Amino acid sequence: xxxxxxxxxxxxxxxxxxxxxxxxxxxxxxxxxxxxxxxxxxxxxxxxxxxxxxxxxxxxxxxxxxxxxxxxxxxxxxxxxxxxxxxxxxxxxxxxxxxxxxxxxxxxxxxxxxxxxxxxxxxxxxxxxxxxxxxxxxxxxxxxxxxxxxxxxxxxxxxxxxxxxxxxxxxxxxxxxxxxxxxxxxxxxxxxxxxxxxxxxxxxxxxxxxxxxxxxxxxxxxxxxxxxxxxxxxxxxxxxxxxxxxxxxxxxxxxxxxxxxxxxxxxxxxxxxxxxxxxxxxxxxxxxxxxxxxxxxxxxxxxxxxxxxxxxxxxxxxxxxxxxxxxxxxxxxxxxxxxxxxxxxxxxxxxxxxxxxxxxxxxxxxxxxxxxxxxxxxxxxxxxxxxxxxxxxxxxxxxxxxxxxxxxxxxxxxxxxxxxxxxxxxxxxxxxxxxxxxxxxxxxxxxxxxxxxxxxxxxxxxxxxxxxxxxxxxxxxxxxxxxxxxxxxxxx
Numbered sequence: 001x002x003x004x005x006x007x008x009x010x011x012x013x014x015x016x017x018x019x020x021x022x023x024x025x026x027x028x029x030x031x032x033x034x035x036x037x038x039x040x041x042x043x044x045x046x047x048x049x050x051x052x053x054x055x056x057x058x059x060x061x062x063x064x065x066x067x068x069x070x071x072x073x074x075x076x077x078x079x080x081x082x083x084x085x086x087x088x089x090x091x092x093x094x095x096x097x098x099x100x101x102x103x104x105x106x107x108x109x110x111x112x113x114x115x116x117x118x119x120x121x122x123x124x125x126x127x128x129x130x131x132x133x134x135x136x137x138x139x140x141x142x143x144x145x146x147x148x149x150x151x152x153x154x155x156x157x158x159x160x161x162x163x164x165x166x167x168x169x170x171x172x173x174x175x176x177x178x179x180x181x182x183x184x185x186x187x188x189x190x191x192x193x194x195x196x197x198x199x200x201x202x203x204x205x206x207x208x209x210x211x212x213x214x215x216x217x218x219x220x221x222x223x224x225x226x227x228x229x230x231x232x233x234x235x236x237x238x239x240x241x242x243x244x245x246x247x248x249x250x251x252x253x254x255x256x257x258x259x260x261x262x263x264x265x266x267x268x269x270x271x272x273x274x275x276x277x278x279x280x281x282x283x284x285x286x287x288x289x290x291x292x293x294x295x296x297x298x299x300x301x302x303x304x305x306x307x308x309x310x311x312x313x314x315x316x317x318x319x320x321x322x323x324x325x326x327x328x329x330x331x332x333x334x335x336x337x338x339x340x341x342x343x344x345x346x347x348x349x350x351x352x353x354x355x356x357x358x359x360x361x362x363x364x365x366x367x368x369x370x371x372x373x374x375x376x377x378x379x380x381x382x383x384x385x386x387x388x389x390x391x392x393x394x395x396x397x398x399x400x401x402x403x404x405x406x407x408x409x410x411x412x413x414x415x416x417x418x419x420x421x422x423x424x425x426x427x428x429x430x431x432x433x434x435x436x437x438x439x440x441x442x443x444x445x446x447x448x449x450x451x452x453x454x455x456x457x458x459x460x461x462x463x464x465x466x467x468x469x470x471x472x473x474x475x476x477x478x479x480x481x482x483x484x485x486x487x488x489x490x491x492x
Contacts, residue, residue, distance in 0.1 A: 003028060004490055007261050007268055009248050009286075010276030012040025013472050014463040016231040016240075017068065018274055018479035021235050023238035024072060025487045027272070030265060031247040034428075038232045040276070040454070041427060042472070044225035045244045049366040049412045050314040052369050053225055054418065055434075057373060058193065058325070059218040060211050063138075064473035067481040068480065072234065079230035081221045083360065088217040089188075089325035092403055093182050101186065101212075101321065108213055116180045123213075126177040133296075137207055142468045145481050146446035173203030185329045192351075192377050195305020195435040195470045197337035202441050217325065219360050227472075245304055248277065251286045251459070258459045274456045274482065279436075279449050279465035281428035291438070293454045303443060304380045305470060306436035308341050309392055311374035314414030317369050319356065321404030326354040328403060336377070341438075344379035345391060352376040354400065369413075374400070380431035383419035393417060436464035444469075451482040460486060 006022050008015045011033035023029045023032070037043055041055035046453040065076050086103035102108055102400045112119030170191055181259065188198040190208040217401070236242065240415045245265070251273060252260035259275045275282045280299045282291045330336060330351045345373050355373040358365040365371040369438045376396060420432030437443050448467045453459035466478045 003146065003301070004271040005030070005269065006272045006486070007270035007273060008274045008276060009261065009282070010034070010040060010463075011038040011242060011244075012230070012276050012463065012475070013042065013228075013231060014475040014479050015040070015083035015274070016228075016235050016463050017476045018276070018483045019240045019242075020231070020235040021071065021480065022274075022486060023235065023240045024491065025483070025491055027486075027491075029235075029239070030243060030268065031384030032248055032261065032268065033242065033244050034247045034277075035426065036244055038242060038244070039225065042224050042228050042425075044223070044228070045312060045416065047416075048314060050312075050369070050371055050414050051223060051225065051364040052312045052371065052416075053223045053355075053357070054310075054312070056224050057357070059220055059224070059227070060208075060215070060471075061473040062215060062218055063144060064476055068205055068476050069234070071283055072481075074234070076230075079233065080226045082218045083221060085139045085217045085219055087323060088212065089327060090323040091182075091186055092326070092328045093185070094331050095403055097182070097251075098184070099186070105213065110190040112183070115183055119183070122177050125214060126174075127205070127210060129132060130206045130208075131214060133204060134207040134210045134278045137204060141445070142474075142477050143481065145451060145485060146467055163456045165475035168203045169199050169358045170203050170205055171198035173206055174198070181333075182329070185333060189327055189329065189351075190357065191439075191440060192306065192353075193435075193471065195438040195464075196440065197341055197387075199304070199337065200341060200438065202439065202444060205439065219324065219357070221361060221363075222233060223357060224360065224472075248286060251275075251282070252455075253288065253291045253456055253459075256291075256455070256457050258456050272460070272486060274460045274462060274486070276461075276463050278286060278428045278430055279461055279463065280430035282461070284427070287456070291453075294449060303341065303438045304431055304433045305438045306377040306378045307382070307423060307429075307432045308418075308434040309376040309378050309389070309396075310418040311372070311393060312394065312414070312416040312418070313372040313374070313397075313408070313412055315364065315370040315372060315408065315411045316368070316369065316413045317370065317411045319372075319404065319406055319408075321406055322354060322356045322357055322359070322372075323361045326356065327393045328352050328354070340377060340379045344382060346382060346388065347376070350376050350378075350396075363486055372408075378419075380420070382432075384421060384432065389417045389419060435470045437469075439469050451478070453484060458490070 006027045006029045008031040043054045045052045087100040091099045109120035112123045191201045247264040250262040332349045353375040358371040374429040423429040462479045462482045468474045
């Protein structure tokens with residue numbers, strides 16, 4: 001046992017998962033969290049008997065969670081119960097076509113045969129590649145750190161990278177197998193939650209089709225908030241001290257070493273500092289200029305993932321036209337992506353996502369009521385005010401009412417919206433991004449911000465900005481990478 005002190009800034013999944021690992025390895029770990037509860041973007045909002053997951057709502061890649069808990073000789077079921085959703089989700093194409101994507105592969109094959117000639121044969125070929133990509137990516141790419149460009153552009157990575165479609169975009173890859181536009185939308189919708197578009201995200205991310213169709217869509221009973229509680233409990237079991245309502249104002253650096261953190265409540269000394277806060281905010285606001293690895297000009301050149309216009313609704317009736325997960329995939333699909341990445345504006349005809357967890361979980365809404373979460377991906381950095389939000393709220397909910405043929409507005413008993421200004425205020429999110437940096441080729445692996453500061457010897461970072469990137473499973477992997485680096489460099 002050694003007595004080196006680690007301070008972790010931020011109690012999101014990145015901060016909690018890294019803190020638990022470092023405490024397991026013998027460090028004395030304290031987590032400083034700005035908000036009143038743990039979870040970061042996965043916080044929970046409770047109102048009048050409704051329980052809303054404020055951010056992530058999909059539980060995918062169950063193998064990543066199982067592998068993480070196994071590091072503590074634990075199982076996920078020691079902390080939460082999972083149920084597999086069936087169907088996986090409902091997809092609306094315009095207002096006239098609806099497709100329920102089933103959980104079982106045999107039924108998925110049947111669906112694809114209905115959607116396109118030889119659909120199941122094409123899907124089998126596509127998913128064979130996607131599964132191969134997933135297995136190789138998890139073995140060779142995801143869990144390793146990339147410190148220099150030579151770690152990425154070596155012969156092994158280049159040859160396997162070609163086979164993994166790193167060097168071509170997702171849409172081009174999907175078109176090899178499917179000409180049908182609606183099928184490609186089903187395959188490509190996940191890239192929105194990875195902070196990109198099918199045209200700027202590497203084909204490697206077709207691995208998400210394997211995740212979707214083969215590994216399944218799951219739900220932790222009680223919601224993603226239950227997952228937050230599990231990671232919080234695990235960290236505390238390892239001896240981690242978590243302090244809430246601690247707004248970090250400065251990282252103090254002396255002779256190239258970070259030795260202290262100043263918050264609005266006081267000062268905390270440390271031997272090592274790990275940042276799970278927004279990377280851009282930490283570099284530009286918490287550090288003096290001479291200690292920044294990345295200055296503001298670096299961030300201005302980066303392609304950021306979308307922000308989100310979020311709507312949380314409690315209804316005093318049940319809705320029959322929705323499943324747990326629902327995707328509206330607008331005919332002007334490409335135009336929506338252009339409005340996010342090329343010509344940033346509030347989209348005119350957006351695609352959007354609706355979660356209705358009360359379909360699965362009776363604990364998230366009062367009896368006879370429904371819990372709705374609506375997410376509209378929008379460009380980061382847009383103007384955000386109450387007038388814009390109310391206009392967009394009416395636009396979105398009116399469209400949803402027409403889509404499902406049911407009244408919503410007349411049955412709202414709880415309502416809240418969340419957008420750019422909230423992401424900035426709550427999470428110090430650069431440009432109000434909901435996700436972080438997009439997964440373009442030149443923002444992949446070594447091209448993402450480093451886990452280890454180049455200017456401060458004992459300063460580290462974890463989260464969605466780092467490799468491997470966006471999404472709860474990716475952030476957990478990021479924390480495994482950086483915690484190992486810290487233990488190897490500063491442990492026994």
